[in-house]
Amino acid sequence: MNWLLGGGFTGSVLSFLYPVLRFVNPPAVPEASVNEVNAGKVAELKPNSAKMVKFGARPALLIRVNETEWRAFSAICTHLNCTVQFHEAKHQIWCACHNGLYDLNGQVVSGPPPKPLEEFAVHIRGEEIVIARRA
Amino acid sequence: MPAAETKTRVANWLEERLGLAAVRELMAHKTVPVHSSSLWYYFGGITLFLFGIQVATGMLLMLYYRATTTEAYESVQFIMTRVEFGWLIRSIHSWAANLMIFTAFVHMFSVVFLHSYRRPREMTWWSGIVLLGLAMAFGFSGYLLPWNKVSYFATKVGADVASSIPWMGQALGRFLRGGEDVAGATLTRFFAFHVVILPATTIFLLLFHLVLVQKHGMSTPPWIGVNGARQMPFFPNFFLRELMAWYGALALLGVLAALVPWELGEKADPFAPAPAGIRPEWYFLAEFYTLKLIPNHVLGIEGELMGIFGFALLALWWVLLPLWAVNRNGMIRVRLVTGIGVLLMAYLITFSLLGYFL
Ligand code: HEM
Ligand code: FES
Numbered sequence: 438m439n440w441l442l443g444g445g446f447t448g449s450v451l452s453f454l455y456p457v458l459r460f461v462n463p464p465a466v467p468e469a470s471v472n473e474v475n476a477g478k479v480a481e482l483k484p485n486s487a488k489m490v491k492f493g494a495r496p497a498l499l500i501r502v503n504e505t506e507w508r509a510f511s512a513i514c515t516h517l518n519c520t521v522q523f524h525e526a527k528h529q530i531w532c533a534c535h536n537g538l539y540d541l542n543g544q545v546v547s548g549p550p551p552k553p554l555e556e557f558a559v560h561i562r563g564e565e566i567v568i569a570r571r572a
Numbered sequence: 573m574p575a576a577e578t579k580t581r582v583a584n585w586l587e588e589r590l591g592l593a594a595v596r597e598l599m600a601h602k603t604v605p606v607h608s609s610s611l612w613y614y615f616g617g618i619t620l621f622l623f624g625i626q627v628a629t630g631m632l633l634m635l636y637y638r639a640t641t642t643e644a645y646e647s648v649q650f651i652m653t654r655v656e657f658g659w660l661i662r663s664i665h666s667w668a669a670n671l672m673i674f675t676a677f678v679h680m681f682s683v684v685f686l687h688s689y690r691r692p693r694e695m696t697w698w699s700g701i702v703l704l705g706l707a708m709a710f711g712f713s714g715y716l717l718p719w720n721k722v723s724y725f726a727t728k729v730g731a732d733v734a735s736s737i738p739w740m741g742q743a744l745g746r747f748l749r750g751g752e753d754v755a756g757a758t759l760t761r762f763f764a765f766h767v768v769i770l771p772a773t774t775i776f777l778l779l780f781h782l783v784l785v786q787k788h789g790m791s792t793p794p795w796i797g798v799n800g801a802r803q804m805p806f807f808p809n810f811f812l813r814e815l816m817a818w819y820g821a822l823a824l825l826g827v828l829a830a831l832v833p834w835e836l837g838e839k840a841d842p843f844a845p846a847p848a849g850i851r852p853e854w855y856f857l858a859e860f861y862t863l864k865l866i867p868n869h870v871l872g873i874e875g876e877l878m879g880i881f882g883f884a885l886l887a888l889w890w891v892l893l894p895l896w897a898v899n900r901n902g903m904i905r906v907r908l909v910t911g912i913g914v915l916l917m918a919y920l921i922t923f924s925l926l927g928y929f930l
């Protein structure tokens with residue numbers, strides 16, 4: 438008898454808790470999967486400078502290394518998600534949060550980041566710059 | 573009807589309905605031990621007072637605050653610049669939040685050094701630890717609410733640390749952020765945590781904590797012995813002294829709020845790089861600095877993970893303090909516990925300072 442009551446009670450409590458737990462877990466919002474964005478005009482960037490580009494809902498970093506060389510990366514630090522920036526004097530990519538440094542190939546030079554930055558392809562179409570996710 | 577008679581009638585009317593005599597009885601019998609470390613008995617009460625301040629000023633801020641990414645920063649700016657005494661209320665809320673966490677830490681360490689956690693007060697210790705955790709959760713959720721750059725990135729980092737916990741981390745991160753990124757959904761959630769969920773839970777636990785304190789009475793340090801300490805009546809002697817401490821805290825708050833108004837910083841921009849000098853609130857600095865020191869891989873495992881694992885073990889061990897503080901004969905290991913308390917405090921202070929200045 439006690440066993441039945443106890444079991445029934447526990448069961449009912451669980452049946453209240455389950456929907457609550459599911460409710461609290463945010464539903465996955467389908468991300469408009471962006472694979473390519475327009476990153477502005479060639480003339481807007483001087484050699485050895487960079488700018489932030491919206492890549493869907495996340496930031497990307499476009500770098501003009503010199504006259505002809507361009508690089509683009511996801512600007513999300515692989516350490517703990519801060520947004521990285523181009524460090525002109527050092528010629529490297531820098532994350533201010535915990536002093537992570539990446540070289541211009543996105544490889545970790547020093548600091549806590551465990552993985553290289555995700556690199557995007559840069560296409561120059563006339564005056565237009567397009568950056569795209571690599572396949 | 574003479575005034576005295578009216579007074580007795582009112583008193584009787586109330587007594588019949590509320591039974592206040594029992595309360596008076598309790599107050600008359602409660603005492604506080606008097607000894608060289610009695611000073612530390614005040615800190616729980618000061619923490620309680622500061623929590624009261626938070627509830628009061630928080631309710632006021634809620635009249636103007638708006639929890640959306642487009643309005644949060646502007647609404648706090650409005651409070652600071654347009655609302656009369658808005659700067660005062662917000663600065664008091666922010667300063668008192670920090671003071672409250674500070675006094676809660678002082679309270680915890682004084683419990684350790686006076687060895688008040690010992691039998692039968694283990695539950696009081698545990699409820700206290702949960703309360704400290706709740707206070708820090710208040711701080712973490714409140715920090716994001718103004719939606720400025722520093723708090724935006726600090727929250728990103730904090731949520732990502734949570735996500736890197738094995739097995740449940742991903743779910744926990746999503747639960748905290750309300751999605752994959754720190755965004756409007758996070759602000760909505762943090763606001764709900766900050767003004768409804770945490771206060772409700774805290775008040776409940778606080779009552780539990782206080783009922784236990786009342787039930788067991790104030791502890792006396794083990795070196796004084798049961799009959800050793802002189803006692804001071806709680807009411808009015810201790811209570812009036814506590815009241816002076818509260819006035820002291822209030823004066824300090826007033827001075828801080830007036831001379832060092834809380835800053836607002838720049839509005840958060842998810843597409844701008846993290847500015848230099850991102851750091852969490854000071855009570856997370858020791859952990860933050862430790863994580864910064866750990867190399868990115870230790871024994872083939874991500875450094876982050878090692879750090880989190882270490883903190884979890886340390887926290888668990890600290891929670892269990894009342895259990896390992898007694899030896900087989902049921903005696904308190906006074907020296908051991910005090911020594912470890914000093915070490916932990918030294919670690920927290922040094923690393924917080926390093927985190928602040930480096
Ligand atoms: C019922 C209790 C509380 C309510 C209703 C409340 C409400 C609020 C509101 C509306 C804000 C946003 C306005 C602002 O940023 O100034 C805020 C901010 C904040 N709250 Fe609370 N709060 C409460 C308790 C607490 C407690 C107990 C703590 C800490 C231990 C705390 C810490 C903070 C912090 C650090 C901020 C950010 C301050 C800032 O930068 O402006 N709050 N709170
Ligand atoms: S988040 Fe970039 S170094 Fe930590």
